[in-house]
Structure formats: structure tokens, C-alpha cells
Amino acid sequence: MGEKITIRDVAKHAGVSAAxxxxxxxxxxKVSDETKERILTAVKELNYAPNLTAxxxxxxxxxxxxxxxxxxxxxxxxxxxxxxxxxEMISGIEYVIRKHGYDLVISxxxxxxxxxxxxxxxxxxxxxxxxxxxxxxxxKMKALSSPVVLVDTYERYERDYHHIxxxxxxxxxxxxxxxxxxxxxxxxxxxxxxxxxxxxxxxxIGYEKAxxxxxxxxxxxxxxxxxxxxxxxxxxxxxKLLQDHKDIRAVFxxxxxxxxxxxxxxxxxxxKIPQDYSIVGFDDITFSSYAxxxxxxxxxxxFNKGVVAATSVIQAIEHRFSTLQHVKLSVExxxxxxxxxxx
Amino acid sequence: MGEKITIRDVAKHAGVSAAxxxxxxxxxxKVSDETKERILTAVKELNYAPNLTAxxxxxxxxxxxxxxxxxxxxxxxxxxxxxxxxxEMISGIEYVIRKHGYDLVISxxxxxxxxxxxxxxxxxxxxxxxxxxxxxxxxKMKALSSPVVLVDTYERYERDYHHIxxxxxxxxxxxxxxxxxxxxxxxxxxxxxxxxxxxxxxxxIGYEKAxxxxxxxxxxxxxxxxxxxxxxxxxxxxxKLLQDHKDIRAVFxxxxxxxxxxxxxxxxxxxKIPQDYSIVGFDDITFSSYAxxxxxxxxxxxFNKGVVAATSVIQAIEHRFSTLQHVKLSVExxxxxxxxxxx
DNA sequence: AGTAAATAGTTAACCGTTTAACTGGAGAGA
DNA sequence: TCTCTCCAGTTAAACGGTTAACTATTTACT
Numbered sequence: 001m002g003e004k005i006t007i008r009d010v011a012k013h014a015g016v017s018a019a020x021x022x023x024x025x026x027x028x029x030k031v032s033d034e035t036k037e038r039i040l041t042a043v044k045e046l047n048y049a050p051n052l053t054a055x056x057x058x059x060x061x062x063x064x065x066x067x068x069x070x071x072x073x074x075x076x077x078x079x080x081x082x083x084x085x086x087x088e089m090i091s092g093i094e095y096v097i098r099k100h101g102y103d104l105v106i107s108x109x110x111x112x113x114x115x116x117x118x119x120x121x122x123x124x125x126x127x128x129x130x131x132x133x134x135x136x137x138x139x140k141m142k143a144l145s146s147p148v149v150l151v152d153t154y155e156r157y158e159r160d161y162h163h164i165x166x167x168x169x170x171x172x173x174x175x176x177x178x179x180x181x182x183x184x185x186x187x188x189x190x191x192x193x194x195x196x197x198x199x200x201x202x203x204x205i206g207y208e209k210a211x212x213x214x215x216x217x218x219x220x221x222x223x224x225x226x227x228x229x230x231x232x233x234x235x236x237x238x239x240k241l242l243q244d245h246k247d248i249r250a251v252f253x254x255x256x257x258x259x260x261x262x263x264x265x266x267x268x269x270x271x272k273i274p275q276d277y278s279i280v281g282f283d284d285i286t287f288s289s290y291a292x293x294x295x296x297x298x299x300x301x302x303f304n305k306g307v308v309a310a311t312s313v314i315q316a317i318e319h320r321f322s323t324l325q326h327v328k329l330s331v332e333x334x335x336x337x338x339x340x341x342x343x
Numbered sequence: 344m345g346e347k348i349t350i351r352d353v354a355k356h357a358g359v360s361a362a363x364x365x366x367x368x369x370x371x372x373k374v375s376d377e378t379k380e381r382i383l384t385a386v387k388e389l390n391y392a393p394n395l396t397a398x399x400x401x402x403x404x405x406x407x408x409x410x411x412x413x414x415x416x417x418x419x420x421x422x423x424x425x426x427x428x429x430x431e432m433i434s435g436i437e438y439v440i441r442k443h444g445y446d447l448v449i450s451x452x453x454x455x456x457x458x459x460x461x462x463x464x465x466x467x468x469x470x471x472x473x474x475x476x477x478x479x480x481x482x483k484m485k486a487l488s489s490p491v492v493l494v495d496t497y498e499r500y501e502r503d504y505h506h507i508x509x510x511x512x513x514x515x516x517x518x519x520x521x522x523x524x525x526x527x528x529x530x531x532x533x534x535x536x537x538x539x540x541x542x543x544x545x546x547x548i549g550y551e552k553a554x555x556x557x558x559x560x561x562x563x564x565x566x567x568x569x570x571x572x573x574x575x576x577x578x579x580x581x582x583k584l585l586q587d588h589k590d591i592r593a594v595f596x597x598x599x600x601x602x603x604x605x606x607x608x609x610x611x612x613x614x615k616i617p618q619d620y621s622i623v624g625f626d627d628i629t630f631s632s633y634a635x636x637x638x639x640x641x642x643x644x645x646f647n648k649g650v651v652a653a654t655s656v657i658q659a660i661e662h663r664f665s666t667l668q669h670v671k672l673s674v675e676x677x678x679x680x681x682x683x684x685x686x
Numbered sequence: 687a688g689t690a691a692a693t694a695g696t697t698a699a700c701c702g703t704t705t706a707a708c709t710g711g712a713g714a715g716a
Numbered sequence: 717t718c719t720c721t722c723c724a725g726t727t728a729a730a731c732g733g734t735t736a737a738c739t740a741t742t743t744a745c746t
Contacts, residue, residue: 006732017696022734032694052464053405054732056396057701064448075438077646080430082629087423087430094449095418103465105407106437106447121395122446231633264633286425287630290574290607303420349702360726365704375724397702400731 005046014042025050062123064103065313067093068115070131071108072228079131082230082257084285085302086130089151092306093128100314112137119146126313129153129161132198147316149325151309154198162316162325164309168199171298171331172206175252175280178296178333180214183342184250184278187211190224190237190262191254200254203282207252222248226258234261242269249277249342256281256288256297263291263338274340284334293337300331348389357385368393405466407446408656410436411458413474414451415571422474425573425600427628428645429473432494435649436471443657455480462489469656472496472504475541490659492668494652497541505659505668507652511542514641514674515549518595518623521639521676523557526685527593527621530554533567533580533605534597543597546625550595565591569601577604585612592620592685599624599631599640606634606681617683627677636680643674 007025011018016035023030024039031039042048056062067090072078080086090106097104105124109115115137119127127141127148138157141148149162157163179187189207191200208218224240226233234253238261241248253259259281266277273279273293281288284299312325354361359378366373367382374382385391399405410433415421423429433449440447448467452458458480462470470484470491481500484491492505500506522530532550534543551561567583569576577596581604584591596602602624609620616622616636624631627642655668 049460049464051732053396053399053466057400058734062396075434077434080434091418091420091423104449106449117392121392123396231629260633267635286574290603292610292635394702401703
């Protein structure tokens with residue numbers, strides 16, 4: 001069983017040259033039907049499968065697609081922390097990639113140079129960038145010959161790369177309008193970072209637009225940023241709101257994780273939700289429907305986002321289109337029990 | 344920039360043969376110091392990095408480590424569903440693997456044959472099995488020359504493979520003893536599957552042991568299985584408990600996800616936790632401390648589990664003949680607000 | 687019949703490394 | 717001086733495929 005059988009073994013067994021075997025296996029019509037038959041049975045009998053490393057070297061194509069995450073502190077943990085989001089997206093990506101005969105390689109981006117080198121040396125056919133990276137990385141990556149698909153990233157790079165996102169701005173608009181329609185005027189916006197997180201920026205724009213439409217002047221004092229989108233940061237921010245911002249009566253948080261953390265803090269201090277505070281999140285993670293009260297949120301289909309991103313990169317690899325793809329998936333307002341008419 | 348520079352370009356630039364460059368780059372002491380110097384500057388000047396595909400083919404080692412997931416319905420989604428567990432573990436694995444210069448390839452296991460073929464054709468150096476697979480897969484994998492490390496799997500295969508787990512039995516014991524000490528006697532055990540999920544089986548054994556120690560006879564009517572460890576299944580089971588099993592006053596669920604789903608159902612029907620029901624989970628996912636009430640649970644360090652598993656596989660790869668490793672990591676009882684003295 | 691084209695195959699170069707085996711020269715020991 | 721070993725390199729054969737270019741038949745068309 002430990003035997004390594006090569007294409008030459010198959011060739012010998014079928015009484016032909018290695019080339020003929022290769023032609024048959026690659027579906028190149030250059031071999032008579034009888035010979036093809038003979039070769040295929042030899043393949044079966046010897047249980048042969050081509051060595052993909054050799055194929056890669058020869059074809060100059062690895063059939064591997066890389067998924068890059070930004071590395072904040074050495075491990076992916078910060079990225080994945082509290083975040084069903086990325087695993088769900090990877091599920092979608094893996095699903096498509098496997099169907100097309102590619103393999104999925106996961107890597108954290110260290111320095112831009114290392115990243116570039118990695119792609120070159122591994123012969124990675126295509127790349128998915130998940131999250132926001134240092135700007136110089138985007139600049140350097142332009143030199144790459146393999147296609148790169150960005151998921152959720154800076155607008156300024158969308159003209160250089162394929163790009164998949166959801167309609168974050170509309171999501172922000174929907175969430176805020178919902179609160180406005182419930183009679184709220186003092187609506188806080190809580191996000192990771194308005195500059196470093198492009199997604200948050202767009203959601204903020206939607207928030208701002210909704211306020212203006214309702215004749216409310218957006219105020220900087222209602223906007224809050226946190227280090228990282230985590231429960232803990234939400235919790236801490238919730239306590240801060242209670243102390244320093246008693247005027248606020250509604251919160252739109254840029255992620256369900258943050259929203260749930262905020263909710264926990266408010267509840268612990270005896271506040272009733274939605275009677276005292278209305279809260280809207282973003283993402284619709286599973287927890288959101290199981291929290292008490294269940295969380296009103298903006299739903300995005302993350303699995304599908306992964307599917308679309310992977311499909312794009314494969315299409316780009318196989319040159320099924322030459323122009324850059326830009327897909328903006330829709331979002332949906334899910335009204336649950338964390339929001340109510342202003343009392 | 345698009346230029347592909349090979350080892351021969353470097354050789355030419357330094358006025359030596361390709362072999363010398365290779366020797367220098369591989370740290371083989373066969374080249375004089377001056378020449379080495381010349382070669383290294385040439386490498387720098389041309390910004391050369393060896394083509395890893397060619398290296399793989401030549402060295403018969405890919406420097407890639409595979410992570411396998413069981414595929415239940417075609418995508419990884421079911422696995423990742425509601426499950427921070429696997430992403431956290433991948434973080435740990437990736438962290439170690441990258442440090443050692445390996446790459447991480449993720450794949451869902453389709454048929455055992457395909458799986459075997461994949462490892463052979465891709466030249467995967469080592470494998471991590473995450474979760475429980477069909478039995479025939481384990482049997483077939485024994486033929487593999489690359490080391491395989493199992494994480495959380497059937498006891499019967501632990502003598503054939505490296506194996507990393509947490510002390511599930513002790514976890515089950517701790518959880519149940521905690522409930523017993525609070526005066527509970529009617530303690531339900533809820534899990535995914537006592538046979539197909541080896542982890543659940545061990546937790547059950549701990550549960551049983553704790554009951555027996557307390558002089559309580561374990562009863563089959565107190566044991567419940569669900570399709571998949573998800574919120575929804577927990578929720579449905581919670582409702583079932585309310586309808587059909589009014590005697591039950593405490594629940595030990597084999598995952599926090601299940602526990603939280605059960606809790607939601609009970610609360611919706613007006614039950615108070617922990618006054619009416621005491622609930623203990625397993626895993627300590629982030630949301631557990633943010634639920635209302637916060638969930639008493641058994642904590643395991645999943646990131647570390649990934650670290651240990653990855654370290655094991657790398658050690659096995661690099662010292663071919665070391666003995667099988669079996670690591671059982673400890674667990675910890677975290678007492679929060681979902682458990683109380685029986686009223 | 688004579689030429690052109692299609693068919694069915696083979697040969698060998700190539701992808702970019704590694705590494706065993708070889709080479710020529712210098713230094714050491716007899 | 718003659719061998720023997722080291723040293724610092726080079727050469728060329730792998731690794732396991734792919735594929736352009738070539739060959740030898742057969743078929744088709746004037």
C-alpha cells in the first residue's frame with residue numbers, strides 16, 4: 001500500500017507512453033477509444049492518482065486558493081473572537097472551492113513582503129482577503145498576477161480588486177430609520193472604528209443619512225468607538241453610557257456582539273429593554289434570537305457571502321470574465337424584542 | 344516585477360552553480376564563506392525566494408498540514424454552526440503551524456477513499472482530525488505514512504493515533520457533582536449523541552459516576568439526545584422537558600449552545616432560572632457569561648487544545664519514530680448564576 | 687496515383703528544486 | 717615524490733507530471 005505509483009507505472013501497465021496517460025487523464029482527445037479504455041482500467045487497477053505537486057509545478061498552477069486574515073496580535077484569535085462570522089464565511093468558501101477542485105489554504109498576513117512572497121512561492125492561484133489590512137498591503141498586492149477578491153474592505157481599493165460586501169450603508173440606514181420611526185431621537189452609534197473599519201464607516205453613513213432625513217442633526221457625542229468588536233467591549237461601553245450619557249435612549253451597534261454586551265451592562269444596572277432602551281445590532285448571529293430580549297438586528301447572509309466571494313475568485317482564475325467584479329449583497333431588518341416605541 | 348526568478352538566475356548572478364545556491368539556502372556547509380556571501384547578496388538583490396512547489400516535489404515534503412472536518416451535509420456549515428469552538432481551535436492550530444513554517448490546508452472529508460487520495464496527491468505532511476468521522480475512515484487512515492492527530496474522538500482509535508482531548512469524563516463528573524451538591528436529584532443529561540459523539544459518551548460516564556457516588560440511580564428517562572448541538576435543538580428540547588418531564592429540576596447539557604437553547608425555552612414559558620431549574624453547560628463559550636442568567640459551565644481552553652494538537656503533529660512529522668502522544672487537558676467548573684440550591 | 691490532411695501515438699524538453707556523485711586542486715603525511 | 721584526504725565546487729539525475737514537436741499510418745480528395 002505504501003507503494004508510490006506514478007504515471008509511468010500506469011503507462012507501462014497499459015503498454016503505452018506516459019504522455020498518452022496524461023492526455024487521457026486530462027481529457028485531451030488524442031487517444032483512440034480502445035487505448036483510452038486500456039489506460040483507464042490500468043488507472044483503476046493500480047489505484048493511480050496524479051501527484052498534485054508535480055502537476056502544480058508542471059502546469060504552473062497550484063489549484064490552491066488562499067484565505068488571508070489580518071494578524072493583529074500574532075494569532076487569528078482576535079479575529080475569530082466571539083465571531084461566528086468568519087467561520088460561517090469559511091464554510092461558504094470551502095463549499096464552493098472544494099466543488100471546483102481547489103484546496104483552501106488559510107493564513108494570517110504577517111508583513112506585506114512575507115505575504116507577497118508566500119503567494120509567489122506557494123503558487124497560490126487566487127486570494128481572498130477577509131477583513132481590513134494595512135494600506136501598504138493593498139498597494140503591494142496590485143503587483144500580483146493572481147486574482148484577489150476583497151471581502152468587506154476600504155472603498156478606495158475597490159477599483160483595483162474584485163470586491164464582495166453587503167449593503168452596509170443601507171443596513172445602517174434601515175437600523176436607524178427603524179429607531180427613528182419608533183420615536184427615538186437620541187440614538188447612539190457604536191462601532192469598532194470609523195476609520196480603520198471600512199464596514200463601520202459605511203454603516204455610520206447610513207446612520208447619519210437616516211438621522212438627517214428625519215430632521216435630526218447627527219452629533220459626535222452620540223458616536224462611540226471600541227478597540228475590538230467583542231462582548232467585553234460592548235459591556236464596558238454599556239456601563240459608560242449609563243454613567244456619562246443619560247440622554248441616550250437608543251443604541252445602534254455595528255455588530256450583534258457589541259449590542260449584546262451593551263444590553264448585558266444595561267440590564268445588570270436594572271434597566272429594562274426595550275422599555276428604557278431600544279437596541280439594534282448588525283449581523284444576526286444565532287445568539288441574537290436567543291438573548292433575552294431577543295435582539296432586533298440587520299441580517300446578512302454570511303455563508304452566501306463566502307459562496308459569492310469564492311465563486312468570484314474561481315471565475316477570475318479561470319478567466320471567465322476579465323472585468324472586476326463588484327457584488328453588494330442585500331441586508332434585511334429583523335425586528336425582535338429589543339426595540340420598542342419610545343416611552 | 345512579474346519576473347519569475349529561479350535559483351539559476353541567482354546562480355548566474357553570483358557566478359556559481361545552482362547547486363551551490365541551494366546548499367547555502369539549505370544551510371548545508373559546503374560552500375566557502377566568501378562565495379556564501381556573494382550568493383546571499385545575489386539572493387537579496389534579486390529578491391529571490393524558492394518555489395515551494397518545486398521544493399515539495401524534490402524533497403517529497405509539502406510543508407502543509409491538513410485539517411479535516413467531517414462533512415455531514417456537504418458543507419462545513421453544520422460543523423461550525425453556532426460553534427465558536429472550531430474557529431477558536433483553528434486559531435490555535437494556525438498559530439503554531441505558521442511559526443514552524445507550515446501552511447494550513449482545510450478540507451471537509453468526503454469519502455474515505457477521496458480523503459486518502461487527497462493526502463497522497465497533495466503530499467500532506469500531517470493531519471489533524473477535528474471531530475468524529477465514519478469508522479471506516481479511521482481504519483483506512485492507518486495505512487497512511489503521514490502522522491495523524493485526532494482531536495476529541497473515539498476511544499477505540501486512540502491506540503492507533505496521536506490523540507488530544509480534554510478530560511470530558513471529569514467535566515461531566517464536576518458538572519453533575521455540582522448539581523448534586525446543590526441538592527438536586529432529578530438531573531437530566533442532554534447531549535448530541537451518546538454513541539456517535541465520543542465526547543458526549545465520556546461526559547455521560549462522568550455524569551453517571553457522579554450520580555452513583557451520590558447514591559442516585561441513573562435513569563434512562565433522564566437522558567436526552569438531539570440531532571445536532573445547536574440552539575434550536577436545545578430550545579425544542581427545553582419545550583419537550585416542560586411538557587413531558589415535569590419531574591426534572593436540573594439539566595446538565597453537553598454544550599453551552601444546547602444549554603442556552605434549553606434555558607431560552609424554559610424562560611419563555613415563565614420558568615425562573617435558577618429558582619425553578621438549575622442548568623450547567625459545557626465549553627464556556629463567550630456568550631455564556633453574557634446570557635441572563637449567566638451560565639454555569641465546564642470551561643475548556645480550546646485555543647490551547649489547538650496549540651497542543653498542532654505541536655504534536657509537527658513533532659511527529661519531524662521526528663518520524665517518536666511514540667504516540669496522548670494528551671488529556673484539564674477542565675474547570677465555572678459557577679455562575681444558572682445554578683442554585685434546590686428550592 | 688499522388689498529395690494533403692487527419693489520426694494515434696511517441697519522444698524529449700521543461701517546470702524549479704535537491705542531492706548523490708563526481709572533479710580538480712591544495713595540504714598533509716609517509 | 718607519491719598517495720590520501722579535504723575542500724569547494726560542479727554536473728546531472730532525480731522528483732512526477734505536461735505538452736510541443738515529431739513520426740508513422742491511414743483516409744480523403746483531386
